[in-house]
Amino acid sequence: MRQVILCIFCAMNSFLTLVRAFSFAYGGLRAAVRVHETLLYKIMNAPVKFFSHTPSGRILNRFSSDLYTIDDSLPFILNILLANFVGLLGVAVVLSYVQVFFVFLLLPFWYMYSKLQFFYRSTSRELRRLDGIARSPIYSSFTETLDGSSTIRAFNRQEFFWEKFIQHVALYQRTSLSELIASLWLSLRLQLLAALIITFVALTSIIGSHGNLPINFGTPGLVGLALSYAAPIVSLLGSFLSSFTETEKEMVAVERALQYVDIPQEELGGCPPANLDWPSQGQIKFQNVSLRYAPTLPPALHNITFTIPSGLQVGVVGRTGAGKSSILNALFRLNPICSGCILVDGLDISNIPIRDLRSSFAVVPQSTFLFEGSLRDNLDPFRKIDDVKIWEVLEKCHLKNEVETAGGLAIHLKESRMLFSVGQRQLLCLARALLKSSKVLCLDECTASVDTRTASLLQKTLSSGCGGATVITIAHRISTVLDMDHILVLDHGVLVEQGNPKALLEDEFSRFSGFTKASTM
Known part of the structure; x- marks a missing residue:
């Protein structure tokens, strides 16, 4: 009977995982196509003034890096976020059932966790925006150098443009390094927080095993179950917050793409000329x-x-x-x-x-x-x-x-x-x-x-x-x-x-x- 129940749970888990993956893949693709079509339509109908005031590298960045993020990375990270949330919720429920005192730890634990994620998320969002801003000059410099290569060689200014390009790349690398350092900062603090949870579960199990409490928390089965669920909480906490933060950072690409949705548009309306051969004279x-x-x-x-x-x-x-x-x-x-x-x-x-x-x-x-x-x-x-x-x-x-x-x-x-x-x-x-x-x-x-x-x-x-x-x-x-x-x-x-x-x-x-x-x- 137990084997049948386990098989049913496994089948349901596999089916729901498949439905979740398909839903995110299909929905993400439909959303990405719609964003791309809207962005392309707005750009094609933008007035000439927009192109004269907007560097070409900035537009290329929207249609390359940002759209790639919306097409590929964002649906994937959203899928991971949902899986991590469900897994973390399941761990919390099991630990609360096995160790009743764990419920009292949830409030201070959530307070510390929210403080960590607040500092990290607000910083990571700005770092991702800086990452996108620092990438645009690289595209602009590259296209300008290609278009003006003959003029650059004629005036023997190759070194100047090379140094200018290296400066843009160095600025982009600094923003990427800052983003990596912020991620390591978060990882260290999450490990300390997870160690606190495992220590609390172990201490409550030891105390409960001496029989000093009205309810026994120290049965070997419950202790093993609690510790086995508390051990992977380090990776679950890190994965959940990382996926949540990555989702916010990937949404910056949507934000940047939608900035061009609100650009002014040319007036396309009017009354077509009655003469299909207009202009027939050219006056x-x-x-x-x-x-x-x-x-x-x-x-x-x-x-x-x-x-x-x-x-x-x-x-x-x-x-x-x-x-x-x-x-x-x-x-x-x-x-x-x-x-x-x-x-x-x-x-x-x-x-x-x-x-x-x-x-x-x-x-x-x-x-x-x-x-x-x-x-x-x-x-x-x-x-x-x-x-x-x-x-x-x-x-x-x-x-x-x-x-x-x-x-x-x-x-x-x-x-x-x-x-x-x-x-x-x-x-x-x-x-x-x-x-x-x-x-x-x-x-x-x-x-x-x-x-x-x-x-x-x-x-x-x-x-x-x-x-x-x-x-x-x-x-x-x-x-x-x-x-x-x-x-x-x-x-x-x-x-x-x-x-x-x-x-x-x-x-x-x-x-x-x-x-x-x-x-x-």
């Missing part, structure tokens, strides 16, 4: 547009008004900080304008859903970017264009021979800079923009980091391959906009001059003429 009007990046900063654009007829190629020039790139920021709604309105084919872009707005324009940025994958996927990510059209555009961009030599459209761009030069990558970005067949094409200083020959090729491609699209070129080199149809000259966010470049050059007192003379000196 752009700025009416008294003002733009300010922060309330305390001067306006980047101040009461700008101009009209770009459809199919016109316009160059925007000015000194650094004049507001050239702010024109595109306002057009793409990367930053909200303070006043005025922008009309594209007669529609106010503030009423158009921001995703529809940006997908309707084509842009070639100053910093080229090619995705990892095939060249064809880079040029046509949505697979809507046939290969014949792609080859035609590559020929217009003077890249057909280079692509054929490299292996065709199927070549894998795992490390694009090994296959194409900086200028060729810029031409590939231009080809990607032309394949979009948008009526509005924007170029943000795309000739700033290329040689004169590539800049000339870009200009020839724009002159012959835009198909009547409206082209807005933010000019770094004055020579690249001399053949444009129209010029906008900005100064401190104010439109100070506009007109045909040839007419402006003939006026020796014009701002554009002064820029041209200065660039040829």
Whole structure:
């Protein structure tokens, strides 16, 4: 009969353990997926201002270390916490049943235990936060060094960046060492507390064996049972508090991830344009547009008004900080304008859903970017264009021979800079923009980091391959906009001059003429 009861208890224990493990694994995975999806959605819909003020290493830390903790470590430690709690509760019940006086020890024991765990938990939580904070600069330093490796070598500053990286690693190691020392501090005190409990059980057993008390506590069976349950209490106390504290520390990862859930979001709403081919003409009007990046900063654009007829190629020039790139920021709604309105084919872009707005324009940025994958996927990510059209555009961009030599459209761009030069990558970005067949094409200083020959090729491609699209070129080199149809000259966010470049050059007192003379000196 006893064997049957023991078998039933063993079967129930195995079943409940299996249910507990499955519940934590399944529930933890579902929760981690939801946190990841929410975090990714919030980051993808964050305004540009968030990325300009937040280091990339900090974002990478959230999506790597913190999400790994939520995916893997947190469900595991929660499972251990529940097992330790049930085991510790069972030990307390057995000791209270075997040794009645143990009940009187529970109150002072709980007081000392709560004091220990209070000091340790409050310290460990802050140490874990410091651990996460100290890890972010390592990611940032690593990515910055990789991105700027050519510049670092050019200025022979390898030792400086190496020492800077070592400093970040040393700071992170100090926080990790402090966390380890705090854990050893707790372990020593828990062992002393467990020794006190075992001593109390042994003393009460000895006293009870002399028969001086009305109830006998010294029967060999009860003493053996009490000591056998009191002996592992050291590991149970340490495991419970450690798992409880580790759970709190792992929840710091959830706290850090949820910090990005509350970041401001772009306004995605609006009324889609009735014309599915919008913009069909490419006419752009700025009416008294003002733009300010922060309330305390001067306006980047101040009461700008101009009209770009459809199919016109316009160059925007000015000194650094004049507001050239702010024109595109306002057009793409990367930053909200303070006043005025922008009309594209007669529609106010503030009423158009921001995703529809940006997908309707084509842009070639100053910093080229090619995705990892095939060249064809880079040029046509949505697979809507046939290969014949792609080859035609590559020929217009003077890249057909280079692509054929490299292996065709199927070549894998795992490390694009090994296959194409900086200028060729810029031409590939231009080809990607032309394949979009948008009526509005924007170029943000795309000739700033290329040689004169590539800049000339870009200009020839724009002159012959835009198909009547409206082209807005933010000019770094004055020579690249001399053949444009129209010029906008900005100064401190104010439109100070506009007109045909040839007419402006003939006026020796014009701002554009002064820029041209200065660039040829």
